[in-house]
Amino acid sequence: MLKKYKKIYSLAHQAGYRNYTVRDLLELKGKKKLTQINVVSANEAAAAEIAGIDLLITGADNLKAIREAAPNTFLTCGIKYTEHESKESIAKKCFELVELGVDSIHTNSWNINFIKYISEFNIPLQGHVGFVPMMSTWTGGVKPVGKTSREAIKIFKDIKELEKIGCWAVEVECVPKDVLAEMTQQTKMLTVSIGSGIKGDVQFLFAEDILGYHHSSTVTPRHAKSYCNFNKIYNNMQKERIDAFQKFQLDVETNKFPSIRHSIIAKKEEVNKFKKLLVNLKNGNK
């Protein structure tokens, strides 16, 4: 086996193995294209680690199981801004996630002062610019951001602010390819492209988009690529479940299940004894 993982201490001082430290990632800028996947289940996380995906990102809800399923992959965890009204509260949450083994925190649409505060603890941070879903009311809805030089300059300033704070990476969402190409050259941070073209240092997709699995309300976004049709597979599995339960129902209705093979039989003499004891019991009760 090739030496895939290196010995590390996690941010919580746990000895372990990882594919990368944050230093390795920074040094790979401009040298190697990396991949990042958003996972929501232990199965997705385990599959991503086996497949050699470079970076994982997830939410806080199922973090413990996901860390266990992919213990050796650099893992970033997001925190929703609406759950933390103060920098003390968000710091406490960050520490909890660090204790659960995360390698980095995703700051999404946090108050910039909170991001600065967390950076003072030297916790590696990944920011988010361009189209930021929760803040998209400011950019005019679900649409690309940065198609005018004015918007592109605003994104550039956002990136520089995060860089100044010390973030190691920035997710750049739905920004024109050529704009990201410039920015990737202009920042020391790793740029993580989702829908922003090929010039990011990292390509980022959601596991559910790669797998072709969607909750009924969503469709595959234009920028994503599906490599499987899990919707179809899940629908078929559900049909299989229904079929199995129908067969069980029918077996019971037609007395085919359970058969003797599935049953236990008491000896005739014990059954007769039991019947007599029941009669005695009833007579005794009268």
Add this chain to the structure above:
Amino acid sequence: MHKKYKRVFSINNDLGFRNYTVRDIIDLKGKRKLTQVRVTTTEEASAAEEAGIDLILTGPGPNLPAIRKAAAKTFMTVGVPFIQNPSKREATKKAFDIIEAGADSLMCQNWNLDWMKHLNKFRIPFQSHVGFIPRRTTWIGGIRSFGKTASEAMELYKDVKDIENTGAWGIEVELVPQNILAIITQETSLITISIGSGNAADAQFLFAEDILGQSEIKFPRHAKKYKNFDKLLNNLQKDRVNAFKEFKLDVKKKIFPTNKHSISIDKKELSNFKNFLHKNNSTI
């Protein structure tokens, strides 16, 4: 479509539809064989309802409301753990919480009989459990059938009668000889629910994971496997790994993303932006 569901008020006073009321189930004794399936996921619950399974059993976990929603019209019994609720009062409180989550009936496994009598005073439908009871195996010497001798069968009969006297509507009977349960089913007004206890019971009970072939433990002798979900799930995981590998390779070979996946910018806007960057750099 034939009239499959009837209008009901649930025991938390919600207006809805159900396949059975507890009265219907009691009235069906000796007339019709029923099925009960234990489910742990919303997929299993909705599949069971669609398949026309008569009764659903599930646990009191955090996904109970989702399971209730997934099989909104099927008579649903929910387990009430006694270990975490070590008094009559606490157990009753937990039972009420579960009723509010939409249960039609409770499973009082291992409960103190007094607590069950107390619950009956609220007119809450519940079922219980006799024969081989996993938590009580130390009393019978391990995992084995119960009731193969006349004296054990008498013990079982008394257990059933004790539970009948608490006001329960049903009783799960686990790993009891078929010919013993045949007699007991006739001797009790309870709906007997067989798991591994033969075909003479009023209802047949299996775990969804056993029916689907997705067991974590070695497949139980008394269960019947209708599908091989272990294999399906393994294949699914292989598909996940392959999909992620392909994505990684696409990125490495710069096949993804293409222009189709990307956003373009007007040439003039781009050069404006570049001019800004140029000026910005020269001011640093």
